[in-house]
Amino acid sequence: MPELPEVEMVVRTLRPRLVGQNITAVETSGLALRRPIDLKMLKRACVGARVDAVRRIGKYWLIDLSTEHVLLGHLGMTGRLVFADADAPRAAHTHAVFRLARGDELRYVDPRRFGVLRAYAAADAAQSAELAVLGVDPLERGFTVRYFADSLAASRRDIKAFLMDQSRVAGLGNIYVCEALFRAGIAPTRRSDRVAKKAEALHAAVVTVLKESIENRGTSFSDYVDADGQSGGNQRSLWVYGREDDPCRRCAGRIKRRVQAGRSTFFCPRCQK
DNA sequence: AAACTCCCCTGATCGC
DNA sequence: TGCGATCAGGGGAGTT
Numbered sequence: 352m353p354e355l356p357e358v359e360m361v362v363r364t365l366r367p368r369l370v371g372q373n374i375t376a377v378e379t380s381g382l383a384l385r386r387p388i389d390l391k392m393l394k395r396a397c398v399g400a401r402v403d404a405v406r407r408i409g410k411y412w413l414i415d416l417s418t419e420h421v422l423l424g425h426l427g428m429t430g431r432l433v434f435a436d437a438d439a440p441r442a443a444h445t446h447a448v449f450r451l452a453r454g455d456e457l458r459y460v461d462p463r464r465f466g467v468l469r470a471y472a473a474a475d476a477a478q479s480a481e482l483a484v485l486g487v488d489p490l491e492r493g494f495t496v497r498y499f500a501d502s503l504a505a506s507r508r509d510i511k512a513f514l515m516d517q518s519r520v521a522g523l524g525n526i527y528v529c530e531a532l533f534r535a536g537i538a539p540t541r542r543s544d545r546v547a548k549k550a551e552a553l554h555a556a557v558v559t560v561l562k563e564s565i566e567n568r569g570t571s572f573s574d575y576v577d578a579d580g581q582s583g584g585n586q587r588s589l590w591v592y593g594r595e596d597d598p599c600r601r602c603a604g605r606i607k608r609r610v611q612a613g614r615s616t617f618f619c620p621r622c623q624k
Numbered sequence: 625a626a627a628c629t630c631c632c633c634t635g636a637t638c639g640c
Numbered sequence: 641t642g643c644g645a646t647c648a649g650g651g652g653a654g655t656t
Contacts, residue, residue: 354649385632385651410650427650429634444634463633465650508626517651524649572649573636592649612627615647 353426355410355490355522356564357575357583361432362407364578365457368434369402369414373452380446384464385427388447396420396470397449409485409521411467413476421476427465432578433458462574485521489557494520499557500550506543512612513543514557523557526570529592529617531556538623539609539616563588591617 353361374397379388400416407413412432414422424430433442437456441448447459447468459468471479486502487493499520506513513519514528523531532539534556537546546553564570569583572593576582586593590600594617595608604621 357649383632425650427633428648429650461633462635463648463650465632467651506625512626526649570649575649613629614649 353410353430353569353575354524354527355407355488356527356561356585357569357577358407358410358412358426358522359490359565360569360577360583361426362405362412364581365412365414365432366405368578369405369457371402373401374398374416374449375452376450378448378450382446382464384446384461384466384468385425386467388468389470392470393422393447393468396422407488408482409488409517410524411481411485415473419473421471421473423467423469423471423476423479423481424459425467425481427461427463427467429463429574430459430461430466431574431576433460433576433580434578484518486517486519488521489523489561494554494558496551496554499554500547503543503550503553504547508543509539509611510537510541510543510546510553511539511616515612515614520557522561525614525616526589526592527557527560527564530560530590533591533619533623534560536623538620539611539618591619593617 377393377397379390396416396418400418402414403417404415410425412424435456435458442460444462445458445460449457487498502519511528514523535549535553537549564585567583567585567588570585571582572586591606594606597606599606599619599622602621604619606617606619609616
């Protein structure tokens with residue numbers, strides 16, 4: 352579910368409600384996410400900690416704690432972070448609860464349990480299994496046209512698979528890959544090293560598609576909400592994703608769907624070459 | 625290096 | 641109305 356813009360919205364809505372707050376206790380459901388949750392490590396990091404900062408790298412959210420630890424999470428397909436009063440009933444599939452000294456709780460809810468929730472010593476986080484493999488975040492300074500063009504030139508995979516690969520560009524998922532390729536006018540099956548000439552246009556398309564979605568508070572198909580419980584509005588601005596057989600908004604031709612790397616790709620055969 | 629297949633898990637939807 | 645098949649915005653492991 353959540354790709355870079357949705358995680359960015361979660362981080363932005365967490366920040367004012369969480370920074371400066373103190374965590375007094377942590378609980379978990381006992382069920383594993385993608386991997387089992389290490390409750391001992393979560394407690395070591397969180398109990399008695401003050402939240403110093405909330406940030407994002409790719410699709411990961413990070414909470415910096417005064418204990419010199421970092422809480423790191425990924426929302427998978429269906430993960431949510433929600434605030435609730437401590438005595439409010441817990442939603443089904445609540446797998447972690449962080450009690451705040453203020454009296455309320457931050458809860459991690461994830462029906463499909465494809466998410467990640469881990470704590471690291473602050474000095475170790477960047478070298479963690481999750482973060483060490485990530486490429487450049489497309490909204491950071493390091494995402495230059497040069498970096499992107501060189502990276503494209505070095506790959507013979509199709510451009511859809513390339514853009515989905517978090518070790519190249521960290522944060523794009525199925526929706527924004529489809530949208531960025533449409534915006535740049537590039538067919539999803541083109542070989543990466545052969546779109547190098549269009550690297551600048553594709554680079555701009557990636558950045559624009561992400562920024563526009565953030566302005567629209569992210570894309571909500573079914574379950575995505577930010578930490579205030581708000582749905583996004585970007586689903587109304589999509590050009591191709593989820594629009595199989597609908598008319599292209601640019602040329603009025605028919606939007607097609609094909610399966611690539613195990614996932615649906617939506618594209619306009621007339622607008623994307 | 626990259627493509628495949630299968631896997632993790634729940635829930636919504638669709639065709640019969 | 642019920643029921644199974646299929647699909648979903650995520651990633652990873654193991655195999656060619």
